Amino acid sequence: MKGFYNRSLALILSLFLGSFEIFADDLKININSIGSSPLYLTNSMLVLEDPTNILSFEAVQSASYQSKFIKVPSSKEAFNFSYSKSTYWLRVHLQNSDPTPKDIVIVVAYPRLKTMDLYFQSPKEFIQIHSGYSVPLSFRPYKSRFFVFPIQFSGNSNATIYLKVNSPNAINLPIQLWDKVAYDRHEIDDHVVQALYFGIAFAMAVFNLFVFFILKDSNYLFYVLLVLSTALTIASHNGIASEYLWQNSPWMDQYSINLLISIVLILFLVFMRNLLNTKKLVPKLDFVSKVLIIIQMILPVLYILSFDSFIKIMVVSHSFTAFWILVNAITCSFRKERIAYFFLLAFAFLFSALIVSTLRALGFIPTNSFTIDGPQFGSAAEMLLLAFALADRYNTIIKEKETAETLVKFNLEKSNFDLEEKVKERTQILNRTLSAMRRDLFVAKKIQENSLITDPTLIKRLNLVYRYLPVSEVGGDFFDICQLNEFKYRILIADATGHGVHAAMITMAIKGLYDNIKTFELSPSKVMEIFNEEFMDNFVSLNSLLTALIVDIDIATKTIQFASAGHPPAVLLRKNQIQLLEKTGRMMGLKKQTHYGQSELTWDVGDRLFVFTDGVFEAFNLKEEEFGEESLYHLFQSTRNLGLAEVEDHLLKTLQIFLNGQDRQDDLTILGIDF
Known part of the structure; x- marks a missing residue:
């Protein structure tokens, strides 16, 4: 019935819009116009309905069927064929006018499609990718809740993309064209949002379950x-x-x-x-x-x-x-x-x-x-x-x-008096307990500070100065410095979500994991991947996330190799410019078997490196204004002539003035190195 409706509607539109050449060739989409947001392809695609479900890709390519592709009504973002037993073929032409290849992804942002196959045809190559929920997730080209098709588009070329869709469920097709890097970033943000939603739902369920046990x-x-x-x-x-x-x-x-x-x-x-x-x-x-x-x-x-x-x-x-x-x-x-x-x-x-x-x-x-x-x-x-x-x-x-x-208040006066006495007694006990807790927090603070103490020899060799200021007695930031060989040093800085005792306990436990792998003479990216696997195996039940940055400094080759798990970019301050050590992967704790990229920089004598957590710049004053990264970078440049200790002291004083009496909201850690 739905197929009949679609065919009737298409026929009416073809008669009404004949003067506009509704069956004309589809327009070519230049993929170089893709920015950080997706392009929706539905208005640029032609559709062929196959009620027999027997057409192959070779048959669809024949001249007799190519002319049957038509424009069908759709919203800006998606087609909606409702419940239909037909197979739908969709066609769109893409163009890369740039001489360099470009990595793109075609995304069908609807998970309940049984068959979702992609055919990519260009003068240089032909790609066929099978997907849909009938294909196990491990065999899909991109592990996602949606159907994602990564494609490397050759330079100065044209291509035609066909999509084959069939499903017993409602057939909704939100089809998007993304830049590969932008979509990877979008995937991370999307998972964070989903984690927040389900985390809130779980928290509400647990809280009300406790209330049930109390109130029955x-x-x-x-x-x-x-x-x-x-x-x-x-x-x-x-x-x-x-x-x-x-x-x-x-x-x-x-x-x-x-x-x-x-x-x-x-x-x-x-x-x-x-x-x-x-x-x-x-x-x-x-x-x-x-x-x-x-x-x-x-x-x-x-x-x-x-x-x-x-x-x-x-x-x-x-x-x-x-x-x-x-x-x-x-x-x-x-x-x-x-x-x-x-x-x-x-x-x-x-x-x-x-x-x-x-x-x-x-x-x-x-x-x-x-x-x-x-x-x-x-x-x-x-x-x-x-x-x-x-x-x-x-x-x-x-x-x-x-x-x-x-x-019954009159009958309970004596009981109230007894209760007041008990309250006083319990208050005294509570005060003693509170004092004990303060002592325990003081001990915890000393333990955490001692765990961050680095060999003075390493600090001297690296010309390193650091500041560590948790919001409360203990915090969720930590860092580690070790020497891998005669010429190479490794620095880790990490930040667990939250702060206070909970975050501190997590960071201390995580630091124990890192201590077992930090001296592996592997690349920073491999160490980060091992670190993430260990973190997921041991602490995923804590619903905590972790940003981290591993930096390997080689004083012989004057190079820096680094891998970042969603951590704020470190700053390499050269003579006339600032170079950022950008993120190379998602936060730790989101997903197992996460791949982390790695980058390498060179440094010269006189350069300066700052590594820090987001508490350095995510500071808000009483007007809800943020100190921000740009202000931080400007401060680094304007204090180039000062020593590292003076720079970091000046930063803390500037933050204090900016907050104007407002308390800091997050732990603060910064390490500075003069090469």
């Missing part, structure tokens, strides 16, 4: 189950689950999202009935809610037995069930049920996101970043607002308890 209120348990199932549904929806949980399961990629939505809706119905007490408040509506729970249990079984027959019924049932929950929330709100106001507002966000997702899947609205990411934003708002609802419920319980206590 089943609503908190239902909320925990709801948060976890919603987070898993979002992970399935945006491909995170395919990347990390079931990398080689096409069955899960095909079925999981609708099965998980059913689970979420069942939990929502149970949570709503329990929280709003609909059995007493709206008994007639409550009966329908129980029927919908049964339906949402039966439909997934039928859906598994016959995917094609029940997929659209399943999607429509989700929308109806969500609408029914909204009706219950509105009705309870009209009954002046206080907690229903929070529930209504919370579910309204999720309901809107679910409706947008359903309409997109059925092809009624376009596919773009808003309609794809809407469920994730909606679920985040829903989690927070439901947490407020439970907090209000808890606050109501407290007020009721206070009222009851007021009624």
